[in-house]
Amino acid sequence: MSYSQAVVGATGWLTMDRPAAMNSLNREMATGLTAQLKAWRDDPAVRVVVLTGNGRAFCAGADLIEAAEPPQPDKREFLELIVEFFDTLRAFPKPVIAAVNGLALAGGLEVVLACDVVLAAESARLGDAHSNFGVFPGAGGAAILPRKVPANVARYLLFTGDAMSAAELKGYGLVNEVLADAELKARAQALADKFAKKSPLVLARMKRVASEAADKSAADALRHELLELRDHQRSYDIKEGLSAFAEKREPQFKGC
Numbered sequence: 001m002s003y004s005q006a007v008v009g010a011t012g013w014l015t016m017d018r019p020a021a022m023n024s025l026n027r028e029m030a031t032g033l034t035a036q037l038k039a040w041r042d043d044p045a046v047r048v049v050v051l052t053g054n055g056r057a058f059c060a061g062a063d064l065i066e067a068a069e070p071p072q073p074d075k076r077e078f079l080e081l082i083v084e085f086f087d088t089l090r091a092f093p094k095p096v097i098a099a100v101n102g103l104a105l106a107g108g109l110e111v112v113l114a115c116d117v118v119l120a121a122e123s124a125r126l127g128d129a130h131s132n133f134g135v136f137p138g139a140g141g142a143a144i145l146p147r148k149v150p151a152n153v154a155r156y157l158l159f160t161g162d163a164m165s166a167a168e169l170k171g172y173g174l175v176n177e178v179l180a181d182a183e184l185k186a187r188a189q190a191l192a193d194k195f196a197k198k199s200p201l202v203l204a205r206m207k208r209v210a211s212e213a214a215d216k217s218a219a220d221a222l223r224h225e226l227l228e229l230r231d232h233q234r235s236y237d238i239k240e241g242l243s244a245f246a247e248k249r250e251p252q253f254k255g256c
Contacts, residue, residue, distance in 0.1 A: 001017065001028075001032070002016070002017060002018050002026060002028045002029035002032065003015060003016050003017050003029050003032050003033055003036075004017050004054075005036050007045070007046060008189060009192075009193060009196065010045065010046060010047040010048060010192075010193075010196035011046070011047070011048045011049070011050055011189060011192040011193065011196060012036075012040045012046040012048070012049045012050070013049075013050050013052070014033060014036060014037075014049060014050070014051045014052070015052050015053065015054050016029060016033075016051075016052070016053040016054065016058070016059055017053075017054045019053075019054050019055025019056070019057070020055075021060075021063065022055070022056070022057035022059070022060035022103065023053040023054065023055065023057050023058065023059045023060060023108070024059065024060045024061055024062060024063040024064075024107075025059065025061065025062050025063060025082060025085070025107055026063040026066050027066055027075075027078060027081055030081040030082050030084070030085040031081055031085075033085055033089075034081075034084050034085045034088050037049070037085075037088045037089060037092055038088060040094075041088075041092060041093060041094070044200070044255055046094070047094060047095075047195065047196040047200050047203075047255075048094060048095045048096075048097065048192040048195045048196050049092065049094060049095070049096045049097070050096075050097045050099050050188045050189070050192055051089075051096060051097070051098050051099065051111065051115060052098075052099035052100075052101055052184075052185070052188070053100075053101050053102060054101075055101075055102065056102045056103065057101075057102045057103040057104075057105075057108070058098075058100045058101050058102050058103060058104040058108055058111075058112070058124065059103075059104060059105075059107065059108030059111050060103060060105045060106065060107075060108055060129075061105055061106030061107030061108050061109075061110075061129065061130075062078075062082055062106070062107045064133065064135070066078055079138070082107070082138070082139065083138070083139070086110065086111075086114055086139040086140070089111070089114045089115070090114045090211075093204045093207065093208070094200065094203065094204065094207075095116050095117065095192075095195045095203055095207065096114075096115045096116050096117075097115065097116065097117045097118075097119060097188050097191060097192055097195075098111065098112045098115035098117070098118045098119065098120075099119050099120075099184050099185060099188040100112060100118060100119065100120040100121065100124045100126065100166065100175075100184075101121050101124065101181070101184055102121065102123060102124055102125075103124070103125055103126075103163070104124065104125070104126040104127075105126070105127055105128070105129040105163060106128060106129045106130050106135070106137070106141070107137075107139060108126075109126050109127060109128050109141065109145070109157075110137065110139035110140045110141055110144070111139075112126060112174070113139075113140045113141075113144045113145060113148060114139070114140065114144075116207065117176050117191065118174060118175045118176050118177075119175075119176060119177050119179060119184060119187055119188050119191070120166035120169075120170070120175045120177070120178050120179070120184075121166065121178075121179060121180070121181040121184045122166060122167070122178055122179065122180055122181060123166075123181050124165070124166040124178075125163040125164065125165055125166070126163055126164060126166065126169055126174070126175075127157050127161065127162055127163030127164060128141045128145065128157045128158050128161065129161045129163070130158070130161070131158060131159060131160070131161040132161035137158075141158065142158060145157065145158070147214060148173065148174050149169070149172040149173060149174050150172060153172050166178045197250075197253075198253070199237040199238075199240075199241065199251075199253040199255065200237075200253065200255030201232065201235055201237045201253070201255050201256060202232070202237060202253075204255075205228045205231075205232060208228070209221070209224055209225050209228055212224065235256060236254055236256050237251075237253045237254065237255065237256065240252060240253060240254070241253070
């Protein structure tokens with residue numbers, strides 16, 4: 001298997017597991033990760049997903065050997081599989097935490113860009129390495145990176161093909177927390193546990209509005225937020241939350 005999956009409490013862990021290939025995305029991994037995300041998307045028992053890697057890399061991007069193979073009539077195109085994975089990850093309605101354990105390059109950086117919260121080990125380095133091999137990004141390197149960091153920093157990463165430390169990119173807002181390598185997984189689990197206690201319905205609606213806000217005017221974004229609020233006022237979770245507040249107890253949300 002090119003990846004592994006586990007459920008801890010209400011958290012689904014996805015670990016990219018091709019350490020000898022720096023966890024580069026091949027057909028098997030892209031297909032498997034996509035299928036697992038779709039399964040957890042519809043599983044109410046899984047409220048948060050953590051994505052990480054095994055070995056010294058988080059992900060070094062697409063497997064360029066497989067990417068260079070000519071199309072075969074009995075197989076889906078490699079690019080199609082990669083696009084489906086990224087589309088599924090970006091549209092995932094639940095919180096996704098990237099636990100960046102090591103190198104995140106090219107498509108690996110694009111995986112990070114598609115996640116909601118980024119935790120990184122002190123040893124992690126992140127960069128867009130596409131230009132080093134004459135490859136053009138297709139999952140957010142040129143399109144999304146300038147929305148996550150200052151434009152000149154994005155262009156520096158794109159044009160040089162160099163990587164920056166997790167600490168440097170925390171300063172630019174791409175990384176939320178930098179942790180000692182040995183503490184990364186425990187912190188990711190603790191943060192996921194915190195998210196899992198919230199209303200799944202609230203988090204899904206917040207994520208939808210926040211994800212779409214950058215492409216709208218402030219007025220349209222506020223209108224979208226108000227529409228979501230009106231729908232949410234009819235939910236079980238808001239009634240449970242208000243009752244728990246009044247009764248001074250922990251709410252038990254159902255996501256409906």
